[in-house]
Amino acid sequence: MATRTSLQKTLGIGLTLGVTLLWLLGVIASGLVAQHEMNEVFDSALEETAQRILPLAVTDILNRENGSGNQRAPALQNHDEYLTYLVRDDHGNLLLQSHDANPEVFGTTPKEGFSNTPTHRLYGVSAVSNTIYLEVAEPLAHRRESALEAGLALLMPLIVLIPVSLLGIWWIVRLSLRKVVDFQQSIESRGAGDLSPVAENQLPLEFEPIAVAVNRLLERLHRALESERSFTANSAHELRTPLATALAKVQRLKTRISDEPLQHNVAEIEESLRSLSVLSGKLLELAKAEGGGALSQSPHDLVPILAMIVRDFEDQAPGRIVLSLPEREVNSFLDPDAFAILARNLIENALKHGSRSQPVEVSLKDKGVFRVCNGGDIVPPNQLALLRNRFARSKTDASGSGLGLAIADAIAKGAGMTLHLRSPATGRQDGFEAEINIAPIATGNANN
Template identity: 65%
Template sequence: MNNTRSLKRNLGIGLTLGVSILWLLSAIASGLVVQKEMKEAFDKALKRSTQHILPLITADIQKRALGVNNSHIPILQNNDKYLRYRVLDRHGHILLRSKDADPQLFNRSPLLGFSDTATHRVYTTTALNHRVFIEVAESLAYRDEDLKEAIVALLFPLLILAPISFLGILLIIRLSLRKVTDFQHAIEKRGAGDLSPVGTYRLPAEFSPIAIAVNRLLERLRRTLDAERSFTANSAHELRTPLATALAKVQRVKAVIDDVQLKQQISDVEASLHSLSKQSEKLLELAKAEGGGALSEQPHDLIPILAMIAGDFSRQTPDRLHLILPNRAVSSHLDPDAFAILVRNLIENALKHGQADQPIEVSLSHDGTLRVVNDGHLVPPQDMARLRNRFVRSNTTAAGSGLGLAIVDAIATGAGISLHLRSPATGRKRGFEAELNVKPSTNSMT
């Protein structure tokens, strides 16, 4: 499970949510203000409508005697579906009313000014010296509908602006952090052997200390590794001449001595010197492998190199090596010397630790997959994880320094190649297999 989170994504979502919440709070505050202002505007309009109706009604009432029989209540047509009105005398008798003026819409008794019923807003005024009362009712549903439309008009832009704001914020963040992204990619594209400083040009001030610290760490690591490689290479190189001299002298002494017991002791010394000389060569190979230079600028066909090395081992161990090559060239940017060291160590490892009476299979496919397979006992999983380390060997009695697979892993790492070690070998119940693709990835070559 990946627990890493993108800074750009978090900033984009956070800022968009923040802007959206602020917009929503502003819309709510504006809605409350709009509600108050709309209520005042509706009340003014209701009062104004009453004032417009009042002269017509009073004129009509004045034309009639107020004491006439009110058994017949004039009903007036009303074209405004939101307004209902009626006229009462001081005793509460209805003198006039609009066609749809249901008494349930009004208060039981006239209340001067504004008042509310369950469904309507009522404005009441008086005329003719308080002898008549005029009540005009407006539907609250009509007001709520207009209020909802106003609030929707405030919130609707949020639905459009939120994704636009998110994209805009992401764009601004991406432009602001593009140098940080370049810094990230510069580190990601580096091979394991590239410890040169990373460019920090125009990095944001918040990230400059990180870049400086990374470059300081790379510089310290480079110096440490250079010192280690230099010591390894110089030590191995300086040992070669004394070892060769000592070996030659031992061989001369061995040739002139007739004592069997002493000759056997000298042979043991000779074997030890041979082993020490071999280990010195391995240390030189390891220093070369860890020193970089695993890739070349121009591609090379690796088949002739593999065939030559396999031929050398076939002359030393006839009928032991089984070589499988493709029918066309396998071009690779892997350095020829590095490839030769890699193949030689894999074959040596297979010959030393494989079952002596079983063949070693070395194959290179046209897609660049190199496999070296030997028969033998299974390697325990706990040992498999450690075989790439220096001077680490599995439970074996075979001679060796424990540097072969460490050298192969160093070359593979420097070239950006994945080394796969398996036991049992693919398709078998036992044995050991080393597999890698000798065509380095594009990222490792940049």
């Protein structure tokens, strides 16, 4: 699996290494050129020294009174002698040498022109019909030391220039990609329900097609969600109205029939129509839950919504619900309609399948934990794991479609939350509990 890296980091490191390498290559090339030029200067100095000393040495040798024996040129004062010389005849006999000259450095026979030994660079020149030779020697170590000092002199500015170049590269890369980073953060920070277009006019030209494609995708997704919501609303109206009409007609027919067996059959039809009406409503809720739209683009306070839902159930089950609400608002990006459907299904499930002798506890905490708990028999673990599936029911005599918990779980998944189902309930020996935390949605989007 390929490791993904930041474009800013890749450009920064790549350009930094590239500039550093170019600097070093430039220093090496400059050092080689400087060394070549210095060798030419040193060779010229050797040649010039030999040509200056040779006439003086020849005059001194020819004017000697005691023959042609070897003499050492005196030094005016102690000093390091980088250039040393020997004057010899054509047979190699020493005639004159500088005070620090070492005859072993030179060859056994003198020669003209430039030559090298393992330790020295030599230059020889002759006079008096090739009978007197003068050779000047320079240590190669001196040349290497000079080349090294020149290379260090070229390298020293890099100690300052390379860090300055690195900082400059990182600053330019960061400045150049600032709009791209802002674009990335704007997409990353928006909630799952925010389908508004992203800003594209300030991006670099290379990234503008990406923003255009993202906006087109968001627009298509927005239209699809709106179409799904419209279809769900229209379907609910179109299905419920005929069912309600048929149910009303059956109820009127029931009141006009005096035959008891026929009246019983009509009652069964009435119950079937009522069950079909409830089932159609549940299926529409499931379609809405699975079709998206569980998140809204702005946060909403869910406390009054939950209070209104519980008041509606009070008419159906007076005194069975114990409601606990926080004193402050609990804001969440969970869509109010989606939360209403989720809460209704969880409370309805608790009222239907819970013990009628024990209250149904409904609570919403300050931190966004919504909990519905009822008494009753313990649901075995193998059945508890299946309750999230469609039309799945535990062993119970209560009526129901088996869609309530599936709808609640679909809404939770669509909103990026987790619906926890427990049996026995927390802190009890029996019962059933459903719990969901809406705080991550509220906190995550608020911080962004």
